[in-house]
Amino acid sequence: MILLNKITMKDQMSFDLPYQYLTFIHFYQKTFMMKKFAVIGLALLSSVWSWSQDNTSHDPFRQLGTELPTPNGYRTASGAPGPQYWQQQADYVINVALDDDNQRISGDEVITYHNNSPDVLEYLWLQLDQNVRAKNSDTYKISSAKLSDRMSTDQLNRMEPDFDGGFNIEYVKDNTDKALPYTINNTMMRVDIPMPLKPGETYSFKVKWWYNINNTREIGGRSGFEHFTDGNNVYCIAQFYPRMCVYNDVDGWQNKQFLGRGEFTLTFGNFKVNITVPSDHLIGATGTLQNAKAVLSREQMNRWDQAHREFVQPVMVSTLDEAVEKEKTQAKDTKTWTFTAENVRDFAFATSRKFIWDAMGVKMSDGRVVMAQSMYVKEGYCLWSKYSTKAVGHTIKWYSHYTFDYPYPTAWSVDGSMGMEYPMIAFNNGRCEEDGTYSDRAKYGHIGVIIHEIGHNWFPMIVNSDERQWTWMDEGINTFVQYLTEVQWEKNYPARRGPANMITDYMSGDKKYLTPIMSNSESLFNFGSNAYAKPATGLNILRETIMGRELFDYAFKMYANRWKFKSPTPADFFRTMEDASSVDLDWFWRGWFYTTDHCDMAIKSVRKGNVNPADPIMASDNARQEAESKPKNISEIRNAESIKQYYADIDTTLRDFYSRYNEFEVTDQDMNAYDRRTQSMSDDEKAVMNTKDNFYEITFQKIGGLIMPVIIQIEYTDGTSEVQRYPAEIWLKQPDNEVSKVIRTTKEIAKITLDPFLETADTDTSNNNYPPQAPETRFEVFKRQFPRGENQMQKAKNSKVIKP
Numbered sequence: 001m002i003l004l005n006k007i008t009m010k011d012q013m014s015f016d017l018p019y020q021y022l023t024f025i026h027f028y029q030k031t032f033m034m035k036k037f038a039v040i041g042l043a044l045l046s047s048v049w050s051w052s053q054d055n056t057s058h059d060p061f062r063q064l065g066t067e068l069p070t071p072n073g074y075r076t077a078s079g080a081p082g083p084q085y086w087q088q089q090a091d092y093v094i095n096v097a098l099d100d101d102n103q104r105i106s107g108d109e110v111i112t113y114h115n116n117s118p119d120v121l122e123y124l125w126l127q128l129d130q131n132v133r134a135k136n137s138d139t140y141k142i143s144s145a146k147l148s149d150r151m152s153t154d155q156l157n158r159m160e161p162d163f164d165g166g167f168n169i170e171y172v173k174d175n176t177d178k179a180l181p182y183t184i185n186n187t188m189m190r191v192d193i194p195m196p197l198k199p200g201e202t203y204s205f206k207v208k209w210w211y212n213i214n215n216t217r218e219i220g221g222r223s224g225f226e227h228f229t230d231g232n233n234v235y236c237i238a239q240f241y242p243r244m245c246v247y248n249d250v251d252g253w254q255n256k257q258f259l260g261r262g263e264f265t266l267t268f269g270n271f272k273v274n275i276t277v278p279s280d281h282l283i284g285a286t287g288t289l290q291n292a293k294a295v296l297s298r299e300q301m302n303r304w305d306q307a308h309r310e311f312v313q314p315v316m317v318s319t320l321d322e323a324v325e326k327e328k329t330q331a332k333d334t335k336t337w338t339f340t341a342e343n344v345r346d347f348a349f350a351t352s353r354k355f356i357w358d359a360m361g362v363k364m365s366d367g368r369v370v371m372a373q374s375m376y377v378k379e380g381y382c383l384w385s386k387y388s389t390k391a392v393g394h395t396i397k398w399y400s401h402y403t404f405d406y407p408y409p410t411a412w413s414v415d416g417s418m419g420m421e422y423p424m425i426a427f428n429n430g431r432c433e434e435d436g437t438y439s440d441r442a443k444y445g446h447i448g449v450i451i452h453e454i455g456h457n458w459f460p461m462i463v464n465s466d467e468r469q470w471t472w473m474d475e476g477i478n479t480f481v482q483y484l485t486e487v488q489w490e491k492n493y494p495a496r497r498g499p500a501n502m503i504t505d506y507m508s509g510d511k512k513y514l515t516p517i518m519s520n521s522e523s524l525f526n527f528g529s530n531a532y533a534k535p536a537t538g539l540n541i542l543r544e545t546i547m548g549r550e551l552f553d554y555a556f557k558m559y560a561n562r563w564k565f566k567s568p569t570p571a572d573f574f575r576t577m578e579d580a581s582s583v584d585l586d587w588f589w590r591g592w593f594y595t596t597d598h599c600d601m602a603i604k605s606v607r608k609g610n611v612n613p614a615d616p617i618m619a620s621d622n623a624r625q626e627a628e629s630k631p632k633n634i635s636e637i638r639n640a641e642s643i644k645q646y647y648a649d650i651d652t653t654l655r656d657f658y659s660r661y662n663e664f665e666v667t668d669q670d671m672n673a674y675d676r677r678t679q680s681m682s683d684d685e686k687a688v689m690n691t692k693d694n695f696y697e698i699t700f701q702k703i704g705g706l707i708m709p710v711i712i713q714i715e716y717t718d719g720t721s722e723v724q725r726y727p728a729e730i731w732l733k734q735p736d737n738e739v740s741k742v743i744r745t746t747k748e749i750a751k752i753t754l755d756p757f758l759e760t761a762d763t764d765t766s767n768n769n770y771p772p773q774a775p776e777t778r779f780e781v782f783k784r785q786f787p788r789g790e791n792q793m794q795k796a797k798n799s800k801v802i803k804p
Contacts, residue, residue, distance in 0.1 A: 060707050061732060064586045067594065068571040074249040079575030080562050087567055089114035090244040090269040097276040098235060098351060100330075103225055105240050106210035110175070113244060114202045121197040125253045126189045129239035130211050132258050133221070134166025138186055139260045163212070163219055167242065170208040180205060187258040189242060207242050222263075222420045223427070228354065230327050234377060236416035236427040238348035239264075246466070250569060256468045262521035263467035263474075266345040268565060273339050277351045280331040282318055284357075284375045284412040285349035286424045287341030295335050307359035308369060314358035314389040320378055326353040341408075341423065343565060345464055348422035350375060350414040358385065362393045364405050370396055376415035382432040383446045388413045391450040391489075398485040399458050402553065403560035407462065411454055419449045421456030428453055444494050451489075452482045463560055464567045471521040472593075473570065476535020483536060496533075500545075501758035503529070503537040507598040508763035514596040518570065537761060538592045545709055545759045546728065547583050555580035587707060587728060597705030602767035603754050604701040604738065613690040614678065616670040624664045693744050698752065698770070702737040704763065710739075713756035716747040723756070 071077035073084035091114075096107035115121055132139050145159050172182045172191055181192040197203050213235065216224040223238035246254040246265045254265045275283055283295075292301060300317055307315035330353070341347060352375075359373040372392035376384035392413050396406045408424050416427030430446030432438050438446075455478050459465065465473035483498030496502070506529040507514075513525045517535055524530045543552040558580040559573055574589050591597055613619050648654045678686055700710055710726040730739055743749070754768035762768065766775060 060591060060705075061587045061729070062590075064574070064589055067590075068574065069250075069569075075569070075572055077575060078579040079559070079572045079577070080579075081566055085566070086116045086118070086249070088116055088244075088247050088267050090267045092241070092243075092269060092271050092273070092347070094241055094271070094273045094347070095276075096237075096240065096273065097334075098237075098278075098281075100233065100278050103213040103215075103233070104210060105213055105237065107241055108206065108208040109241055110204060110206050111242075111244065112202055112204045113197070115197045115199055117247060117249075118199050119247075120199070121247070122193075124191045124193060124197075124203070124205075125245040125247075125255070126191065126207075126242045127245050127258065127264075128167045128169075128184065128187050128189050128242055129258045129264070131166040131184075131187045132260050133161075133163065133214055133219075135161050135164050137161070137166070138257065142259070158219075163214060165212050165214045167209050167211050169242070170210070171206070173206045175204045175206070177206070185257075188245065188255070209242060211240075213237070216416075216418060222418070223348070223416075226417050228377070228379075230354075232327055232330070232352065232354050234350070234352040234354055234416065236348075236350045236414065236418065236420070238346075238420065238422055238427075241347075243346070244269075246567070248567060254466070254468065256520075258468070259522055261524075261527065262469070262471060264346065265466045265468040266464070268343055268345050268464065271339070271341045271344060271347045273341075273347055273349075274336050275339070275349055275351070276334050276336045278331045278353065279333045279335045280326045280329070280353040281335075281351045282353070282355040282357055282375060283337045283349055283351045284355075284373065284414050284425060285337070285339045286344060286347045286422060287339040288409055290338040290340055291336075295337050304359065308361050308371065310360045311363060312360070314360040314372075314374070314385075316356070316358050318355065318357040320356050320381060320385075323354055323356045323378060344408075344423040345461060346422050348425050348427075350412075350416060350425065350427065352377070354378070355415075356381065356385070358389050360389055360393065362396045362406075364400070366405060368405075368409075370406055370408070371410040372396060372413075373410060374413045374415075380415050380431045382436050383430040383438050383442065384415060387443070387447055388428070388430075388450060391447050392454050394489060395451045395454040395485055398488055399455050399481055402481055402484060403458050403463075403557060404564055406457065407564075408457065411457060413450050413454060419453055421453040421461070423457065423461045426450070426453030426456065440494075447489065448482070448486060448496070451485050452478065455482050455485065458560065462565060463563045464565070466567065466569070467521075469520060470518075470570055471524075471527075471531040472517050472535040473568070473573065475531045476517070477539065477573075479532045479536035480539040483540065497536050498540050499758065500537055500541050500761040503533055503761050504598075504763045506530075506533065507596075507761060508600075511596055516595055517593045534592075538588070541592075541708075541759065541761065542577075542585070542588065545711070546585070546588060547581055551581040551583060552577075591706045595705065598763045599706040599708045599761050600702075600704030600764045601708065601710065601754060601760070601762055602701045602703055602764075603752060603770045604699045605697075606699075606749075606752060606770045607697045608749075609695040609697065611689070611691050611693070611695075613692075614674060614686075615690045616666045616674055618690055620664045620666050627664075693746055694748060696743040696745070696749055697740055698743065699738055699740045700754070702731060702734070702739075703767075706761075707731045708760040708762075710741075711755055711757065711759065713753045714743065714745075714749055715751040715753075716745070717750045718747060720747070 069075070071082075073082045075085070076082045091112040092109055094107060094109040096105060098105060113124060131137060140161050169182070169184070169189070172180045174180055174194070180194075183190045183192075191205065193203060193205075214221045214224040216226055216236075223236050223240070225233045225235045227233050244267050246267050248254075256262065256265070258264075271287060273285070273287070275285065277283060289295075292304070296304065303315055303317045307317060339347075339349070354377045355375040356378065357373070357375050359371055361369040362372050364370055372389050374384055374388035374392065376388065392411050396411060400406050410424050412425040413428050414425060415430070417429050417431070418427050419429060420427045428446070428449045430438075430442060430449070432442075456474065458481070459478040460467055460474035467474050479497050483495050486493045486495045506526060515524050515530060517530060517538075519530070521527070521531060539556075543549055543556075547555070555577045559568070559576040562568075562576060563572065570593075574585070577583075578585050610622075613622065648659065678689070681689075698712070707728050709728045710730055712724050713721060714724065715721045724741075724743070726741065731737075752770040755762045755765065758765075
C-alpha cells in the first residue's frame with residue numbers, strides 16, 4: 001500500500017501520514033469516549049424505533065422476486081415460452097353487410113373454437129365491444145359531469161346518451177341450428193355449451209347480430225363512419241362481430257369489461273369474411289382479396305398488377321378523378337368482397353365510394369413482396385398521395401429491422417380521420433387546408449400516426465400482449481420503435497416521444513395525478529404520457545445509456561422473436577431483456593415501471609486537492625507559491641504604498657535571527673529526514689508522494705427517488721474535455737443519497753456538467769453544473785406608448801424652461 005504524505009484541500013480537509021493520523025485518532029477517542037457511547041446509544045434506540053415502524057427493505061436495488069409470477073412449464077425464468085406453452089385458437093366465417101342509407105351493420109358468423117388448453121371448459125365467453133355504445137353502457141354511468149356558467153350544446157347532449165350503438169343479438173345456435181343459452185353481461189356474453197369442451201376438442205356455433213354505426217365526428221369512437229357534405233360516408237369498421245375472449249394460463253377467461261380506453265385481448269385464428277357494400281365502394285381490409293376479378297375493373301386489375309412490380313413510387317389503382325365521379329352518384333346495387341386471413345387475432349375493414357387507392361411493393365429479406373397500400377379521400381389528397389404509402393413501406397422496413405420480417409401479405413393505411421390499428425390495416429388521419437396546402441404540423445402528424453399505427457402490426461397484432469390489462473406493452477413498446485423509425489425518415493425529424501428529456505415535465509408533476517406504468521389503463525390519469533411516452537422513454541434510456549445499443553437491440557429482437565404469434569406478459573418481457581443481455585435490470589423495472597419516482601440528481605459540491613509533496617524542496621516551492629498568491633487585505637495593500645521606511649530599516653540593531661529567517665528555506669536536516677523516510681521506496685512510490693496532479697472530489701446528490709447512472713462531462717482549461725460514465729450501481733449502499741468520486745488529472749478543471757447529453761430524464765438540470773450557472777432568461781423591450789393627452793403632458797414635464 002502506498003500512503004500519501006499529505007493531501008491538502010482548499011476547504012482545510014487534510015490526510016496526514018500514518019503516525020500523525022493514529023495520534024489524532026487516539027486523542028479523539030480519549031477525549032470523546034463518553035460522548036461516543038452516548039451517541040451510539042441514541043443511534044441504537046433510533047434504529048430500534050425505526051425498525052419497529054417499518055422492517056421491510058426499501059433498497060431500490062432489491063430484486064423483483066415477489067412482484068413477478070413464479071416461472072413454470074408455460075413461461076420460463078428466462079422469459080421464453082416454456083415446453084408446455086399453449087394458446088387457444090378461434091376461426092371465423094363471417095358474412096357482413098353495410099346498410100349505407102341507415103348506417104347499420106348486420107352479420108352472421110360461424111365460430112370454431114379450438115381448446116388447446118389442458119383444462120376442461122364448461123362455457124365460452126365472447127366480447128361484445130360495441131356494447132360500449134349501448135344506452136345502458138357502464139362507460140356512460142362511470143363518467144363524471146359538472147355544470148358551469150357556460151355550457152355548449154355538445155356538452156349537454158353528451159351528459160345523457162341518445163345514440164344506441166350496442167349489439168342486437170338475434171340468435172346463438174349450435175351447428176345443427178339448435179338455440180344455445182347465452183347471458184350478456186355488459187360487453188361480455190357467456191355461451192352455455194351442451195357438453196364441457198375437453199382438451200384438444202373443437203366446438204362450432206353460430207351468432208347473428210346487427211348494430212347502428214356511430215358517427216365518429218359527433219360521438220367519437222375507435223371505429224364508425226364520417227359523413228361528408230357531399231352526402232357520402234367513409235366507414236372504418238372494427239369490433240363489428242362478437243369475438244372470442246382470451247382463455248390463457250395466466251388469467252383463465254379474460255373478464256375485464258371494455259370501458260372504452262383499455263383496448264383488446266384477442267385470440268389468433270383464421271378468417272374468411274364476405275363483405276357486402278354498395279357496388280361503387282372500394283374496400284381495404286385485413287387479409288387477401290379472393291375475388292378481385294369480380295369486384296375490380298379490368299383497368300384497376302392491371303394497375304394492381306403493376307403495383308406489385310413498383311418499389312419506389314406508388315401506383316394509382318383507383319384515381320382521384322374516378323373517386324370524384326363516383327361521389328356524384330350513389331349506387332343502389334351491391335357487391336360482395338371476400339377476404340381471407342390466416343393466423344391473425346382480429347379483422348377490420350374500411351369502405352367508401354370516395355376512396356382513392358394507391359399501392360407499391362416492399363421487398364422483404366426472404367424474397368417476398370409485401371404490398372403497402374393506402375385508401376383516402378380527396379380532402380386529404382395533398383398529404384396522402386405524397387406520404388401515406390411510402391410511410392407504410394418505411395415502417396415495414398425499419399420495424400422488420402429491429403424485430404422480425406413482416407409476415408403478412410399486405411399493410412393498409414386508410415383515411416379514417418382517427419388513429420386506430422388492426423391486423424394489416426390501420427385507420428389514420430391527415431387533411432389538407434381548403435387551398436390544398438398543409439402545415440408542418442399536419443405533415444409530421446400524418447407521417448407519425450401512420451408509422452405508429454402500422455407499427456402496431458408488430459405490437460400487439462403479432463407479439464400478442466393483453467392490451468386490456470397492460471396498455472404499455474403495445475402502446476409504449478410500439479411508440480419506442482416508432483421513434484427509432486421516425487429518426488430514419490429525415491434528419492432532425494420532430495419526434496415527440498422517445499428521448500429522455502421529453503418526459504421530464506410529466507415525471508416532475510404532482511404525484512397524486514401520476515400512476516405507475518404497471519397500472520391498468522382505466523386507472524391512468526395522463527394516458528398518453530403514462531402508456532405511450534414513459535415506457536418508450538424508458539426503453540430508449542435502456543438502449544442509449546444503461547445497456548448500450550448492441551446489448552439492447554439483441555435482447556429486444558430476442559423478445560420479439562420469442563413471442564411473435566404468442567401472448568407475452570410483462571414478466572416475459574422483463575426476464576427476456578435480462579436473460580439475453582446478462583444485465584440485472586430489476587432496479588430499473590422497479591423504479592421506472594412500478595413507481596412514480598422521478599430522477600433528480602445534482603452536483604452538491606466540488607473540492608480540489610493537491611498532494612503536499614514529501615520532497616522538502618518541492619514542498620517549499622509550493623508553500624512559497626501559495627503564500628505569494630494568497631490575497632492581501634486592504635490594510636496590507638495601502639501600508640505597502642504609504643510606509644516609505646520601516647523602523648527596523650532605520651535602526652538595524654533591531655534585527656535578529658527571526659528578522660532574517662526564511663520560512664521557505666530547505667535545511668540539510670530536512671533533506672536528511674526525507675532521505676531516511678524514502679530510502680526503502682521505489683522511484684514509482686516516490687513519484688506518487690511527490691505528484692503534481694490535481695485531485696477533484698465531486699459529490700453527487702440523489703434528490704429524486706429514481707436511481708440512474710451518473711454521467712459527467714469534464715471540460716478543462718486547455719480546451720479539452722472527457723466524459724465519465726458511472727453505472728447506476730454507484731448508488732448501492734448510499735442511505736444518505738450522496739456519493740463522491742475523485743478525479744485525478746494533470747489538468748485544471750474549468751467546468752463539470754452532470755447529464756450533459758440529457759439521457760437520464762433529470763427533471764431539474766439547474767443543479768447539474770459546476771461552477772453553478774445562472775439560468776438564462778429573455779425579456780422583451782418596448783417603447784412605452786402614451787395616450788395623446790398624457791404624452792403631451794409628459795413632454796412638457798421633461799422639457800427645461802428657461803426664464804429671461
